[in-house]
Amino acid sequence: MTATDDTRRALGRIRADVQSMHAYAVQDARGLLKLDAMENPHGLAPALQAALGERLGALALNRYPGERGADLQRALAAHAGMPEGFALMLGNGSDELISLLAIACDLPGATMLAPVPGFVMYAMSAQLQGLRFVGVPLSADFELDEGAMLDAIARERPAIVFLAYPNNPTANLWNDTVIEKIVQAQGAQGGLVVIDEAYQPFAGRSYIDRVARHGHVLLMRTLSKFGLAGARLGYLMGPAALVAEIDKVRPPYNISVLNCECALFALEHADVFAAQAAEIRSERAVVVARLARLPAVRSWPSEANMILIRVPDAAKTFEGMKARGVLVKNVSKMHPLLANCLRLTVGTADENAQMLAALEASL
Template identity: 80%
Template sequence: MNAPQTHAGALGRIRADVQSMHAYAVQDARGLLKLDAMENPFSLPPALQAELGQRLGALALNRYPGDRGNDLKRGLAAHAGMPEGFDLMLGNGSDELISLLAIACDLPGATVMAPVPGFVMYAMSAQLQGLKFVGVPLTADFELDEAAMLADIAQEKPAIVYLAYPNNPTANLWDEAVIDRIIAAQGEQGGLVVIDEAYQPFAGKSYVGKAAQHSHVLLMRTLSKFGLAGVRLGYLMGPSALIAEIDKVRPPYNISVLNCECALFALEHADVFDSQAAQIREERARILQALGRMEAVKHWPSDANMVLIRVPDAAKTFDGMKAHGVLIKNVSRMHPLLANCLRLTVGTSDENARMMTALEASL
């Protein structure tokens, strides 16, 4: 059948800024070793696959999600060590939570701020909601530019400041004292701070303990890096009064019974996922060691399951690695600070060996 012709008038009903945007790009990984999206490379052991399959098969798919979601919230709160006086809301991945925050804070003239380069959804969600986005460049070594951040907070008075801990795509944890001063400045002018801990399983630190000292700090986490990227489940923790307001814009039944049961199952077997994270951290150390022996490659410290590198020619190296069957992420055009940079995902021992061989051959 021929596709129907879209009438020009119908396209005119779609916002001009949306038409000028690029959709979130997902690379075609068919036939390639997929090391471009910071996924956990390990699947569930067969015995757990069978057990989970039985549980999912027994769910009442004919009913809307019910109280099981509250069981999951309690489980996540315990797992994360949620502070007293805080509450928790669930999202269909962190992406949905970022969108809901933009909706909830959409007052006239509202601004969202984040260091750049950073997670693209902070800017995209702001733009889609019609909010102003202010990206504050990091330093040349991808540290927070404290003076610039504080100056922009004073001038822009943002509704939300996002601080990824650790950051994507740079993979580093920023100076905690600088973060404290940014949080204080944002609190003084009456704005929110969202600490995005998506990569917490691979980092040595969390802000969860300090968050309890503030009435304007929210913590966001995801089970994607825990090992459940396909399940799409994120959660936002913060002072109960704040979470209660943001939760009002959440769509009803946004977490399916399948997502919910998978997440509960994972929490029951957290030791399996903790062991996987430990293996990934060990593999990350080996990758960093190997990169240190490559004279043509500059690399930065990592507290995530990715490593940022700079090569003489990012496009040539990316294409060469792809020709060798390895897909990584070319981030060199994301921001001027990332010129000739590539992002490597930490995989299994065998995958990493293949990746490093392909990198050496492609330089």
């Protein structure tokens, strides 16, 4: 029996559906202008880099994370304006929080439901945990299909409904009246609603002012789009009784002392990151205006730091931009509604000029 034979037999112990899946793909961006992952293009000023480095260097890395996690929870609650009677839990990015929600709600026959196209981790987390995922298609203009969503909730009785606010990859904020009807329908049948506000720093409005009206709604945010994508820090807010149950499936010490201290440092300098977000929103308007002058390109309104466009040939345009040193995201195969669509991340003024020049030359 060879080592190869042993490996082949061992693979039989791994779930067949896992073996048939594709791992989450991260594009190789070496040598390219990276505008594919909705990252904040701005780094810290040298003085802030030095101050953060000094703090991180003084941490007790020989100890497990301790009470600083509670300090971060309080700081995030204050920063977000968390309502009275709510609690907050931390995750290693939003991805871990989505997985923990799936674990906590994994009752026999449980279903997770979300509009599609949407964030791919909703469906992936459901599948990995053994829940059934139901995707409800958006309209051709990427708006919520009110009737289809309400019918699906009544038919499927999902444990969780995810609503991204704004949505990824379409970048739009959906109609608030429709969202409230979905929230009420899900509450009436006893399920949870998770409002995913990953792109809140760039949006014109938030659900935080309405979340306390409902005892079954959780609100999820991340510091990735705030400016700390590398620190991997997400947080979930909701009625204390619900959060306490979900927190039971969280791995111990899931947030490192480095992640925690980076986040606390960023919140202490929230004005710096708010100024960066304002600049990105301003640059977004410039990019949208430039896109409107390209007759071969259709773009959709954006409330995030990304813009969805449709071109005559997404594969050709994507490769053309990459050949010109600019990496964006080809989302044209993610869902039929996204045919020939690319997702552009909004960068700095110079980055956006380079991106638009590469796009125009690649059409």
